[in-house]
Amino acid sequence: MKQFDGITNRQACELDLRHVFHSWSVQGQLDPLAFAGGSGCTLWDYEGREYLDFSSQLINTNIGHQHPKVVRAIQEQAAQLCTLAPAHATAVRGQAAQRILARAPQGFQKVFFTNGGADANENAMRMARLYTGRDKILSAYRSYHGNTGAAIVATGDPRRVPNEYSRGHVHFFTPYLYRSEFQAQTQDEECERALRHLRRVIECEGPASVAAILLESVPGTAGVLVPPPGYLPGVRALADEFGLLLILDEVMAGFGRTGAWLAHEHFGVTPDLITFAKGVNSGYVPAGGVIVSERICEHFHDRYFPGGLTYSGHPLAMAAIVATLDAMQEEDMVGNARRIGQEVLGPGVRELAARHAVIGQARGLGLFWALELVADPSTRAPLPPARMAAVRRALLDAGLLAFLVENRIHLAPPCIVTAAQVEQALDVLDGVLGQASA
8 A cells, every 4th residue: 555644755855865874975966766665566656656666676675575474574573572682592593594594505504694795795704714714805806795894895896996995805807708808709718718817816816825716696786797607617616626615695696586596506506605685585674694514614613703793693684584485485486587587588688689779788597687788889888877877867757667887777676577567667678778779
């Protein structure tokens, strides 16, 4: 039911801008949208205008907005026990860990809970350094791992530059054939040369100084850069050869987003540590964590682990995880993400790319896609910011929320999206990109 409490969009925005300091922003240039409520794949503002949410907010509301089972689970947990220190035990925390481990590869034993993806990556890197006794973390230039001390420095995109206060981080290039760093002409060449490059980075940094390689299974904010089939197995082989740990960041790509429970399932590789957040409970209550393999659990069985958070395993977040993962299973949301991606969204965006010269490349899998927009398809020059701003405004005017980054439109609807809703979004995109191509 839509309820607005007599508040207008303007009043909500003015209140926000007067009192809230926003992230990643020039505060005086903000122009936020105001939302009053939502249901499923739809949000509405305080004046009743509806938007089709193809961003899943920050690609996290995988089960959609206001799923009744999850809302009810949070309410019931709040009535029973709102909060509890992590040193104590409560059944709902164990149940949440149990359900997460049921979706992990064989050989994983425990879950360390955090408040979100950034501190999940922080603690995975901490575990790797303590386990190996080494310092360096290798991660990709085209990556995002969070905005806390080590996570932002592990991040490769330019946001790390004003935040480089953490030590021991080295970056390397991963496969991206459309803008190859390796002068490759085919996916096989790109994969082979990217692995050779990573080998040389490891050798030049000194394998005995490297604790782990940290990678997103499918880099998300960097552009939904689906790796070639042999790349992640090749990274796993290099990690084994040099005695390094492999940490796979599933914060954005995990829990249904790619049409699999965890994105690395597509590539036949098993890491040593897996980080998660976002889709594990669709962000209804902040939660993240590290899925820890047996050998690393055994290492800390009789060794002190110097890490923890006041809200680790918060009962409300745990109840949301249990209800989310149960609902995803019962309603076959992962299967829906796979089917809609393969049969509707994937073919639809490829058709758009064939029709509109402004789309340099369409790529993705499941419900995780990006359209890379270019000013000139022959030179692949990115569509400039002013034109991207016009695209964003046109999408919003048509009632479509997408996740825009640099010269890309990221399409990531909730895993409950219907074929009809995808067709609606494709029609909007067709009109907007037709104008952008003109």
